[in-house]
Amino acid sequence: MRHFLRFTALLLGCSALFAQAQGTLLKQWASGVVTRSSEYGADSWAAKQVLGEPNTMTYGDNATAWASATKNGVVQSITVSFKEPVYASAVLVRETYGNGFVSKIFAIDTQGGVHQVWAxxxxxxxxxxxxxxATFPKTTYLVKSVKVVIDPNHDMSAYEEIDAIQLHGTK
Incomplete structure (x- = not known):
C-alpha cells in the first residue's frame, strides 16, 4: 500500500509539472477591433459584430455578423485583439454565411511583428x-492580435460573414 501511495504521489506530481510546463490552454474571444479593410454598416454587419462570444445562430445574411462593404471584389481582412497575450496554437473563425472563405491568418506579437501562421x-x-x-505549431512569441484574411470571391452569390473570432493558446 505504501508503494502504491508513493507511486500515486509521484504520478500526481509529474502531472502537475507536465501541466505547468505545457501551460493552461486559454480560449478567448476577440475583445477589440484593431482594423478592418471595410464593413457593410456602422452597426449592422459592422466589424464590432465579431467581438465576444457568437450571437449569430442561424446560417444566412445576418446583421449580427461582420461583412465587408461589397459582396465580391478585392481581398478583405479584419484584425482583432485579445485581453491576454498567449503563445498561440489555433484560431477559431465562426463563419455564418458564404462559408469556406478564410485564406490566411496572421498572428501579431506584443512588439507589433506580423507572422503568417496559417494559409x-x-x-x-x-x-x-x-x-x-486553423491550427498551427505553438508560437514562440506572445500573440496579442490576429488578422483574418478572406477571399470575397469564394461564393459569388453570398457575402462572407464572420460572427466571432477566438484565439487558443497558453500563457
Whole structure:
C-alpha cells in the first residue's frame, strides 16, 4: 500500500509539472477591433459584430455578423485583439454565411511583428454556421492580435460573414 501511495504521489506530481510546463490552454474571444479593410454598416454587419462570444445562430445574411462593404471584389481582412497575450496554437473563425472563405491568418506579437501562421484552403461547407479552426505549431512569441484574411470571391452569390473570432493558446 505504501508503494502504491508513493507511486500515486509521484504520478500526481509529474502531472502537475507536465501541466505547468505545457501551460493552461486559454480560449478567448476577440475583445477589440484593431482594423478592418471595410464593413457593410456602422452597426449592422459592422466589424464590432465579431467581438465576444457568437450571437449569430442561424446560417444566412445576418446583421449580427461582420461583412465587408461589397459582396465580391478585392481581398478583405479584419484584425482583432485579445485581453491576454498567449503563445498561440489555433484560431477559431465562426463563419455564418458564404462559408469556406478564410485564406490566411496572421498572428501579431506584443512588439507589433506580423507572422503568417496559417494559409490554405478553408473546406467548410455552406448552409450552416460553422466554427472553422486553423491550427498551427505553438508560437514562440506572445500573440496579442490576429488578422483574418478572406477571399470575397469564394461564393459569388453570398457575402462572407464572420460572427466571432477566438484565439487558443497558453500563457
Amino acid at each position: 490554405g484552403k478553408d473546406k467548410t461547407q455552406p448552409n450552416y454556421t460553422v466554427n472553422f479552426i
